[in-house]
Amino acid sequence: MGSLSGRRIVLGVTGSIAAYKSALVVRELVKAGAQVRVVMTPGAKEFITPLTLGTLSGHAVHSELTQDRDAGTWTDHVELGLWGDVVLVAPATAHTLSGMVEGRGDSLLLTVLLSAKCPVVVAPAMDRDMFSHAATTENLGALRQRGVHVIEPDTGELASGLTGKGRMAEPERIRQELTEWFRIQAPLMGYRALITSGPTREPIDSVRFIGNRSSGRQGAAIALELAHRGMLVDFISGPSSVATDHPGIQRIDVETAMDMKAAAEAALKNAMPDTTIGVAAVADVRPAHPIDGKPAKSELPDAIEMVGNPDILAGINALASPACFKVGFALAHGDGKAAALRKLTAKNCDMIVLNSIADKGAGFEHTTNRVDFVHGPDRIDSFELKTKEAVAADLADEVQRQLLQRPPLEQSGR
Ligand SMILES: Cc1cc2nc3c(=O)[nH]c(=O)nc-3n(C[C@H](O)[C@H](O)[C@H](O)COP(=O)(O)O)c2cc1C
Structure with a gap:
């Protein structure tokens, strides 16, 4: 090389x-x-x-x-x-x-x-x-x-x-x-990241959808920070107006959870990431039978049958290399540490970034965030409320600490 x-x-x-x-x-x-x-x-x-x-x-x-x-x-x-x-x-x-x-x-x-x-x-x-x-x-x-x-x-x-x-x-x-x-x-030159970000939209019909309040800001900030440090980033984004212009970022825009899963699998097939970061707020369920067209209000069903979406984070982590540093995000209502520890194991993550809507200025629809990095029961690093860019820098520092202990998983080509 x-x-x-x-x-x-x-x-x-x-x-x-x-x-x-x-x-x-x-x-x-x-x-x-x-x-x-x-x-x-x-x-x-x-x-x-x-x-x-x-x-x-x-x-x-x-x-x-x-x-x-x-x-x-x-x-x-x-x-x-x-x-x-x-x-x-x-x-x-x-x-x-x-x-x-x-x-x-x-x-x-x-x-x-x-x-x-x-x-x-x-x-x-x-x-x-x-x-x-x-x-x-x-x-x-x-x-x-x-x-x-x-x-x-x-x-x-x-x-x-x-x-x-x-x-x-x-x-x-x-x-x-x-x-x-x-x-x-660019200390992370030669390393590659796979990031999922933003919300997903699950269609009820051709116009209406079920979505969530994720803006895609935190994921975009992470992608840009890692790209500035030299990483090649496969960035799979649900609908978000936040820009991620950088030559190191390959952005794939998707709408639904199923599209996001397909795009993530394609990216994994193309190149093995050194880190996977699941920031996306993926809808847990989707309407079972989306209607083609736009029915009038009077024609809408009283109830919409839902089916579960696949677990994208766990799916990505199962396909990634054992040496890959795997990060998931978890949004809690309250303290959330116990749930984060469960998610760590259930989704085969190395670290969960926990944020709580109970914290003022944290989570969706804010330019700031307050997070804990949950590595395991004995190691939880807590951070102050800061901008999403500063949170991205803290996360990138951790990614850097983890990755620089070993060479890139594969020689990355673009
Ligand atoms: C023989 C010769 C050698 C030159 N060498 C230099 C040089 O080493 N450094 C420099 O700043 N300008 C040098 N110049 C002047 C530039 O060529 C000139 O300022 C030109 O407008 C530069 O335009 P550019 O920066 O768009 O290439 C040289 C000119 C000549 C005729």
């Missing part, structure tokens, strides 16, 4: 003399297992051809905002920005760095950088005096403040004949720093 195995890297190449080294950067990244898509500025094409970088990366290189003026086609900068786990700009010219600071969109690369939801890493390359200029220093400072990681240039002989700091870091060092940066930023 390469040190960057499975990582998706958008490589931005700009108009520096060091652009010739970007061929070696592509090779280093590809050799380490990364998928690389190259975006060049028009200036970069003066220094190295798209053919070279396209051949080495194995993918078409993009450099213009429009593809075919007559046909009205364009390069989808938003799609490229969302595809990557990181955008690496190597070499990064003074011009592109200032464009990033100002938020300009006058090259395809700058629009990709504006659209990207993923982190950004730059490897500046320029002459000594350009690098030491106050404008460059301030621009790099501003980018660092925004979370951009800067791979410092080397000191040595420059293309201009001057000696000083400004030479782009060698491709091998760029690969090493990027790998190390991923390790710190």
